[in-house]
Amino acid sequence: MTDAQHKHTLHTSFNMLADSVIVIGTNSIIQIANQAADKMFGYGIGELIGLDVKTLMPKSIADHHDTMMQSHGSTINNVGQSRQVLAKRRDGSLFPIEIAIAKQTIAGAPAYVGVVRDMSLRVQAETTARERLHMLTMAEQMAGIGYWSVDLLSNQLSWSDQVYRIHGVDPSLYQPNIADAINFYHPDDRDKVNEFMAQAIAQKSSFEFELRLLNKSSQVRYVRSKGDVEVNSEGDVVALFGVFQDVTEYKMIQQQLEHRNRTLMQTTIQLEHQANTDNLTGIANRRAFFAEMEQLLDSLKMLDGGLGLLMIDIDHFKQINDTHGHDTGDKVLMEVADMLKLNTRGLDMVARLGGEEFVVALPNSKIHHIAPIAERYRQNIETGISEQLPNVTISIGSTFVSANQLNSMAALPAKERIETVLKQADLALYKAKSAGRNQVQYEELML
Numbered sequence: 001m002t003d004a005q006h007k008h009t010l011h012t013s014f015n016m017l018a019d020s021v022i023v024i025g026t027n028s029i030i031q032i033a034n035q036a037a038d039k040m041f042g043y044g045i046g047e048l049i050g051l052d053v054k055t056l057m058p059k060s061i062a063d064h065h066d067t068m069m070q071s072h073g074s075t076i077n078n079v080g081q082s083r084q085v086l087a088k089r090r091d092g093s094l095f096p097i098e099i100a101i102a103k104q105t106i107a108g109a110p111a112y113v114g115v116v117r118d119m120s121l122r123v124q125a126e127t128t129a130r131e132r133l134h135m136l137t138m139a140e141q142m143a144g145i146g147y148w149s150v151d152l153l154s155n156q157l158s159w160s161d162q163v164y165r166i167h168g169v170d171p172s173l174y175q176p177n178i179a180d181a182i183n184f185y186h187p188d189d190r191d192k193v194n195e196f197m198a199q200a201i202a203q204k205s206s207f208e209f210e211l212r213l214l215n216k217s218s219q220v221r222y223v224r225s226k227g228d229v230e231v232n233s234e235g236d237v238v239a240l241f242g243v244f245q246d247v248t249e250y251k252m253i254q255q256q257l258e259h260r261n262r263t264l265m266q267t268t269i270q271l272e273h274q275a276n277t278d279n280l281t282g283i284a285n286r287r288a289f290f291a292e293m294e295q296l297l298d299s300l301k302m303l304d305g306g307l308g309l310l311m312i313d314i315d316h317f318k319q320i321n322d323t324h325g326h327d328t329g330d331k332v333l334m335e336v337a338d339m340l341k342l343n344t345r346g347l348d349m350v351a352r353l354g355g356e357e358f359v360v361a362l363p364n365s366k367i368h369h370i371a372p373i374a375e376r377y378r379q380n381i382e383t384g385i386s387e388q389l390p391n392v393t394i395s396i397g398s399t400f401v402s403a404n405q406l407n408s409m410a411a412l413p414a415k416e417r418i419e420t421v422l423k424q425a426d427l428a429l430y431k432a433k434s435a436g437r438n439q440v441q442y443e444e445l446m447l
Helices: 003-014 035-040 059-075 120-143 161-167 178-183 190-203 248-275 286-300 317-324 326-342 367-384 403-408 414-434
Strands: 020-025 030-033 083-088 094-106 109-118 145-151 156-159 207-214 220-231 237-246 306-314 349-354 357-365 394-401 440-442
Touching: 003 030, 020 035, 035 109, 094 120, 145 161, 156 161, 161 237, 178 190, 190 207, 190 220, 190 237, 220 248, 286 349, 286 357, 286 414, 306 317, 306 326, 306 367, 306 403, 306 414, 317 326, 326 349, 326 357, 326 367, 357 367, 367 394, 367 440, 394 414, 414 440
Parallel strands: 394 440
Antiparallel strands: 020 030, 020 109, 083 094, 094 109, 145 156, 145 237, 207 220, 220 237, 306 357, 306 394, 349 357
């Protein structure tokens, strides 16, 4: 049998095994790898052959592999014990394996045969079992549940050791009684305890409460008590009994979570406001404009009025920036935004779309309202800008969409409806700028 035939026979035999088998030469190159090994390490069938075995090792192991082979390789024969190490898949992820190595002669040359098992599921199961045992132990320690009973015929109160510990008293030095037990509660909660007890006795029912306790060191502890009544053969309540638990840590966590939730809600509101607000001018930004417009277009279907839209552009704004500087340009933008906002109704919306371009939405308007409103904006900007700033004028493109037109557009996606209206106002703005700026132009919406 030739060497190639020998290796082929071994490969075929190894493919019948469920375990992964890898054979390397003294140069660490993989000579044989069965299909189970290919699959385990994430390679296609036959792709492991010819790779350096260090490819399958994390760097911390691969760095020492050649030294180990030079120092100990000649001493490896049949190894009776397996060992667990980390291996590396093709995608770079590490996973635990159990490997047993034996030195063999294959095709007349020394080789090392490794039988490899993926230990991921076993390690995961062991880890999960340890974690569950640890959590169970902690839960039992943290729960700290005690029990108590009251004999109503003798007025005798009994506590378990845990109840003594919660109250901070030594069971060898203190004998509880009903009056003292109630006085351990916070002054604001004592009447509640009496009410729970009296109601349980009167109604022959169970009860549960969570109240504040002042232990022997005057520390406030939150306790939960759950109890029931014992009734004799005549139907009279003769005893109360129940369980008692210190829930202070849980209460603190609950209060922290409630505080965190409030803080998170406030932060979310702030972030939402920031996401919808232009940082410079403080008015709505492009994102907020489209979101608000979508709601406006839907709500206007139910109203008699239509929607007016003004596209506003600051004239020669680049020249203002170039001549007076960007700080002055920013002040112009802020003042224009303030003046636009000052002259709007409660229903109207002003937004900065970007650069020196603004938009004003006029919901529930009539077509004859649009021109006077736009002209008022233009005049206010021309005459009302601060004397400390350069002269500023604006060009305005206006359009109007009626209630009937809104209804005819109802089947279109919201973004398409908005862009249709914006396009008309933008055409009007172009006309205003082409005609010399500092004026209002109107473009009728044609559907």
